[in-house]
Amino acid sequence: MKHTTANIKKTEPVQHPQLLSIWEDAVKATHDFLSEQQISQIKSMIIQHHYFDHVQLFHVEQHAQITGFIGLAYKKIEMLFIAPDSFRQGTGSLLLEHALSLGVEEVDVNEQNPGALAFYQKHGFQQIARSELDAEGNPFPILHLRRKQ
Numbered sequence: 206m207k208h209t210t211a212n213i214k215k216t217e218p219v220q221h222p223q224l225l226s227i228w229e230d231a232v233k234a235t236h237d238f239l240s241e242q243q244i245s246q247i248k249s250m251i252i253q254h255h256y257f258d259h260v261q262l263f264h265v266e267q268h269a270q271i272t273g274f275i276g277l278a279y280k281k282i283e284m285l286f287i288a289p290d291s292f293r294q295g296t297g298s299l300l301l302e303h304a305l306s307l308g309v310e311e312v313d314v315n316e317q318n319p320g321a322l323a324f325y326q327k328h329g330f331q332q333i334a335r336s337e338l339d340a341e342g343n344p345f346p347i348l349h350l351r352r353k354q
Contacts, residue, residue, distance in 0.1 A: 212265045212266060212267070212299065213263050213264070213265055213299065213300065213303050214263065214264055214265075214266060215261075215262070215263055216257075216262035216263060216264045216271075216274060218257075218258070220264070220271065221257045223271045224257060224262070224264070224271065224274050224286075225248065225251060225252070225257075227271060227272075227273065227274060227286050227287070227288045228248075228251070228284070228286045229244065229248060230288060230289050231286040231287055231288065231289060232244055232247075232286070234289040234292075235318055235320060235321070236315065236317070236318060237317075238315070238317040238318075238345065239345075243343075250341075256276075256284075257276065259278065259283075260276030260277055260278045260283045260284065261276065261277045261278070261307075262274060262275070262276050262277075263275050263277075263300065263303060263304075264300075265296050265299060265300060267291075270288075271288070272287065272288050272291040272294075272296050273285075273286060273287035273288060273291060273296040273297060273300055274286060274300070275300040275301070275303070275304055277304055277307065277309060280308055280309055280310045280311060281309065281310070281311040281312065281313075282301075282304055282309055282311070282312040285297060285300060285301065285304075285312075297324060298328070301324075301325075301328055305328075305352070309352075310351055310352050311349070311350065311351050311352070312325055312330060312350050313347050313348065313349050313350070314347070314348050314350065315339070315345055315346070315347060315348075316335070316345070316346035316347065316348050317345060317346070322348060322350075325350050326350075328352075329352050329353050330350040330351065330352050330353070331350060331351065331352075331353055332348050332349065332350055333349050333350065333351045334348075334349040335347070335348055335349065336349065
C-alpha cells in the first residue's frame with residue numbers, strides 16, 4: 206500500500222497514548238532481546254520522563270488510526286515505530302523520507318535489531334560508530350548510523 210505525504214501529520218500531545226501503544230506493540234514484535242520486564246521499565250521511563258515532549262513528532266494515519274510515528278531532535282531520528290499490522294507497507298519509508306526532507310542525518314539502532322539496520326542501510330545510512338552499552342548503560346550494543354552524502 207503506497208502512502209502520500211498528505212498522510213503525514215504533526216502529532217498532538219493528546220495522541221501520545223496512541224504512540225505509546227504503537228511503541229509497545231512494535232518493540233514486542235522487533236526487540237526479542239528485551240524481556241517483558243525490560244519493556245515495562247522502558248515504557249515507565251518514556252512516561253515519567255515525557256520522552257514524547259522532547260522530540261518533534263510526526264505520524265501516519267490510515268482510516269483515522271495512527272499506523273506509525275517518528276520523533277526527531279536536531280538532525281537525528283530519536284524514534285521510529287510502526288504498528289506491527291502495518292509493517293512492510295511503506296509507512297516507515299514515508300516517515301523516513303519526511304525526516305530526510307527536514308535535514309535528518311543520523312540515527313541509532315540496536316545491534317540486535319537487524320531489521321532496523323537493514324531498513325536504514327537500504328535508505329543510504331551507514332555505520333559510523335558502535336557503543337557497547339545503550340543510553341541507560343544496559344548491555345545492548347548501539348550502532349550509530351549516518352546518511353551518506
